[in-house]
Amino acid sequence: MRENESEHSPTAEPCPVARSAGLLGDRWALLIVRDAFDGVRRFSQFQRNLGVARNILADRLRRLVDAGILALQPDSNGGAHQEYVLTEQGNDLFPVVVALRQWGERHLFGHAEPHSALVEKTTGRPVRFMAPQGEDGAPLAPGDTVVRKLP
């Protein structure tokens, strides 16, 4: 994996897609984010859900925290432990996760219509599109959604 002279270095990618992919394009990062959207907050929950090795999980969580996607907080229930929560920057990944999910549902699972996993809270209708930021009347924001685990 030596790189001759062309620089595909860590954070020097000139293309936003490439840089985002470099950050989220490994085997686990995106799935951790997905779980975080599902409400997972603790190390052991991530570990069990994903079946990832603990050292890898620790590393990925650290990287996501460093990237400002997750943040460490004291346990919301006053427990001794800490929990990982999505920052605002992390929440902004919602469209990415939804877009990936919908594409996978349609083309990898053959569902013509989106699976019911993502529905609009108020109307109950399946989510069809997503605004990164609701400037035009915000069809749906992260807080406005209901996310259910798939079987």
Place this chain on the structure above:
Amino acid sequence: MRENESEHSPTAEPCPVARSAGLLGDRWALLIVRDAFDGVRRFSQFQRNLGVARNILADRLRRLVDAGILALQPDSNGGAHQEYVLTEQGNDLFPVVVALRQWGERHLFGHAEPHSALVEKTTGRPVRFMAPQGEDGAPLAPGDTVVRKLP
């Protein structure tokens, strides 16, 4: 990377996000798709743009064709060569690429507003959100966009 008993096998992932990520989550697949949206169609173009090793590129292109994201077509100019074009399934990845791009622009490059790389063809306004399928008046479809390369 031995896997004890839990099956994170190739295409047996029960979660659409996981399966999509498994397909597109390596170092190159998504960038190839991005280039394809930029109008790249030929092997050597991909190769020069990405700086990827030729055997790897050949493998990734084959996988994308197998996955039904790209298709091989005879050269549109009557040349002897073939070219890789996005299938409809591949075109449906547009929201994923745009979502990643916009997130990267906002949070990795610090642009409050989307970079001008993606603008609506008719209005010239930056693309803000995207429908996987334009059922509600299709704010923007792949064919309706102007894509310019970033510096």
Place this chain on the structure above:
DNA sequence: CAGTATCCCTCAAGATACTG
């Protein structure tokens, strides 16, 4: 030009044992 065939190497990821 569009690949294929080899060879080689690095690094991501798993297992496991250990610590606070």
Place this chain on the structure above:
DNA sequence: CAGTATCTTGAGGGATACTG
């Protein structure tokens, strides 16, 4: 429980030479 330290393995990926 939430990690860290260490060892090991294999797949992913690069370089390069070759073919139709």
